[in-house]
Amino acid sequence: xxxxxxxxxxxxxxxxxxxxxxxxxxxxxxxxxxxxxxxxxxxxxxxxxxxxxxxxxxxxxxxxxxxxxxxxxxxxxxxxxxxxxxxxxxxxxxxxxxxxxxxxxxxxxxxxxxxxxxxxxxxxxxxxxxxxxxxxxxxxxxxxxxxxxxxxxxxxxxxxxxxxxxxxxxxxxxxxxxxxxxxxxxxxxxxxxxxxxxxxxxxxxxxxxxxxxxxxxxxxxxxxxxxxxxxxxxxxxxxxxxxxxxxxxxxxxxxxxxxxxxxxxxxxxxxxxxxxxxxxxxxxxxxxxxxxxxxxxxxxxxxxxxxxxxxxxxxxxxxx
Amino acid sequence: xxxxxxxxxxxxxxxxxxxxxxxxxxxxxxxxxxxxxxxxxxxxxxxxxxxxxxxxxxxxxxxxxxxxxxxxxxxxxxxxxxxxxxxxxxxxxxxxxxxxxxxxxxxxxxxxxxxxxxxxxxxxxxxxxxxxxxxxxxxxxxxxxxxxxxxxxxxxxxxxxxxxxxxxxxxxxxxxxxxxxxxxxxxxxxxxxxxxxxxxxxxxxxxxxxxxxxxxxxxxxxxxxxxxxxxxxxxxxxxxxxxxxxxxxxxxxxxxxxxxxxxxxxxxxxxxxxxxxxxxxxxxxxxxxxxxxxxxxxxxxxxxxxxxxxxxxxxxxxxx
Numbered sequence: 001x002x003x004x005x006x007x008x009x010x011x012x013x014x015x016x017x018x019x020x021x022x023x024x025x026x027x028x029x030x031x032x033x034x035x036x037x038x039x040x041x042x043x044x045x046x047x048x049x050x051x052x053x054x055x056x057x058x059x060x061x062x063x064x065x066x067x068x069x070x071x072x073x074x075x076x077x078x079x080x081x082x083x084x085x086x087x088x089x090x091x092x093x094x095x096x097x098x099x100x101x102x103x104x105x106x107x108x109x110x111x112x113x114x115x116x117x118x119x120x121x122x123x124x125x126x127x128x129x130x131x132x133x134x135x136x137x138x139x140x141x142x143x144x145x146x147x148x149x150x151x152x153x154x155x156x157x158x159x160x161x162x163x164x165x166x167x168x169x170x171x172x173x174x175x176x177x178x179x180x181x182x183x184x185x186x187x188x189x190x191x192x193x194x195x196x197x198x199x200x201x202x203x204x205x206x207x208x209x210x211x212x213x214x215x216x217x218x219x220x221x222x223x224x225x226x227x228x229x230x231x232x233x234x235x236x237x238x239x240x241x242x243x244x245x246x247x248x249x250x251x252x253x254x255x256x257x258x259x260x261x262x263x264x265x266x267x268x269x270x271x272x273x274x275x276x277x278x279x280x281x282x283x284x285x286x287x288x289x290x291x292x293x294x295x296x297x298x299x300x301x302x303x304x305x306x307x308x309x310x311x312x313x314x315x316x317x318x319x320x
Numbered sequence: 321x322x323x324x325x326x327x328x329x330x331x332x333x334x335x336x337x338x339x340x341x342x343x344x345x346x347x348x349x350x351x352x353x354x355x356x357x358x359x360x361x362x363x364x365x366x367x368x369x370x371x372x373x374x375x376x377x378x379x380x381x382x383x384x385x386x387x388x389x390x391x392x393x394x395x396x397x398x399x400x401x402x403x404x405x406x407x408x409x410x411x412x413x414x415x416x417x418x419x420x421x422x423x424x425x426x427x428x429x430x431x432x433x434x435x436x437x438x439x440x441x442x443x444x445x446x447x448x449x450x451x452x453x454x455x456x457x458x459x460x461x462x463x464x465x466x467x468x469x470x471x472x473x474x475x476x477x478x479x480x481x482x483x484x485x486x487x488x489x490x491x492x493x494x495x496x497x498x499x500x501x502x503x504x505x506x507x508x509x510x511x512x513x514x515x516x517x518x519x520x521x522x523x524x525x526x527x528x529x530x531x532x533x534x535x536x537x538x539x540x541x542x543x544x545x546x547x548x549x550x551x552x553x554x555x556x557x558x559x560x561x562x563x564x565x566x567x568x569x570x571x572x573x574x575x576x577x578x579x580x581x582x583x584x585x586x587x588x589x590x591x592x593x594x595x596x597x598x599x600x601x602x603x604x605x606x607x608x609x610x611x612x613x614x615x616x617x618x619x620x621x622x623x624x625x626x627x628x629x630x631x632x633x634x635x636x637x638x639x640x
């Protein structure tokens with residue numbers, strides 16, 4: 001039995017959805033959900049870029065699933081299933097640990113593995129792992145990134161910056177609590193919260209590359225100016241122990257991998273947002289204001305801050 | 321502007337479907353097609369494994385799309401759209417030529433680019449390119465690989481083996497007509513034929529790894545024995561000029577990349593199959609017979625042939 005066969009057999013064990021056809025067919029087939037819009041997203045992770053070679057393989061599997069489910073969350077969607085593109089580099093122990101982690105993650109989020117492809121990469125190459133997630137949302141119910149209106153406030157679910165500190169812990173640069181390492185390695189997509197928020201918001205996205213850069217993308221896509229109040233950005237207690245000054249907050253809002261939601265909503269929604277925060281036991285913070293015009297302004301209690309040279313993580317320019 | 325931005329701008333120019341949200345959102349959103357089953361497939365190509373470094377980038381883009389559409393063809397599905405996972409290795413000339421080829425291929429097959437992800441790979445790594453294709457098929461209309469019945473004949477659309485000779489031409493091992501090189505580099509998924517055949521067949525798949533291995537997978541998935549008549553395998557005139565003896569035919573049925581369809585159908589369907597062959601101007605050949613039991617038998621006019629050690633291309637064991 002080839003290495004690929006052993007790995008695929010492992011995937012088959014976790015594939016119980018009839019649409020997956022036991023991973024023995026060319027494609028997955030399932031009835032179109034009646035009375036829904038479909039939501040599709042595809043994100044890939046590259047070893048050394050989106051995860052560290054030293055990250056546990058099972059955690060990488062979790063992250064591959066979670067970052068894609070986070071995109072569904074940002075559209076208020078409920079997951080249907082996923083297809084995976086997996087690069088084998090000849091380390092079958094890593095592959096098996098990855099498969100076990102994937103099984104745990106799929107089970108946790110109650111998502112079906114519908115199909116995919118395993119391919120051989122040269123053994124010394126950085127692993128490339130792709131995943132397509134398919135979800136459903138009530139018709140017209142998926143918020144757009146481009147829909148913010150002048151006068152809308154920018155809200156974020158919190159906390160922000162935990163994963164950035166967790167990455168530094170994972171790299172061995174600093175010591176810190178396991179909670180922050182976990183925020184980096186095992187992000188938690190805000191699926192239920194996204195579904196609750198979707199009907200109330202004008203625009204929504206997830207924070208994958210950093211609060212500033214993802215908020216700026218929303219402002220640009222909506223053709224609006226955005227002012228951000230740095231002091232309002234929610235930090236966890238664990239992150240706050242590493243500092244709450246301007247430098248610490250700027251580090252938090254330019255770090256990626258938080259997978260919190262950012263969204264534009266009118267102030268009139270504030271009461272309902274507070275109710276969602278209580279029901280979902282999360283923080284929802286008002287961190288900014290959209291207005292006519294263009295450009296990003298950042299300020300704190302001491303005044304306007306020059307925008308940092310790097311707003312967040314941009315693939316192709318910032319190797320992590 | 322980063323390299324990634326330039327490439328993404330190129331992709332945006334070819335993205336006109338509103339569901340793609342101008343590639344500026346976290347996900348693609350479109351209404352679920354009413355009265356259809358959905359079909360999903362994901363195939364990846366790795367440089368040096370599934371395509372040659374010397375293959376023109378535009379042809380690689382065609383192939384990435386075509387191999388996935390071929391999976392939809394095998395399920396009788398009509399394409400809706402695709403999502404791409406693209407690894408940037410720093411050769412922006414290659415990327416732009418790829419993007420131009422992708423635009424041509426999407427236009428040829430009238431398929432929408434709905435979204436995806438571009439990621440940075442280390443510059444010296446083999447490119448990894450993934451694509452998810454989404455299609456639709458009438459309810460219950462997607463043939464399964466597992467559905468062959470005892471007494472069914474195995475049919476193939478032809479010709480078989482052109483791409484295998486084309487690969488040898490591309491590698492510079494032999495000289496040969498451009499038509500065969502094209503069969504390797506620019507495979508043509510049998511979309512319309514697959515849709516016409518789907519209601520008539522008990523099982524269907526496409527030939528990606530070789531006629532023998534893909535037919536054997538169908539027999540195994542259907543828990544049946546299969547006897548193949550090597551003399552009935554359709555060869556093109558161009559391929560036949562390289563030989564029609566047993567060795568040449570065994571080479572043809574163990575070569576991959578043909579992207580023809582194989583299917584199991586009762587002899588009673590033969591008349592309707594002939595009509596489809598005429599209407600679609602293709603060859604449909606009766607090359608085998610399924611029966612109770614297990615195992616693959618290959619024979620020609622001179623008798624039974626020992627199964628070759630390698631039935632086709634298996635990822636992870638046969639680097640191309």
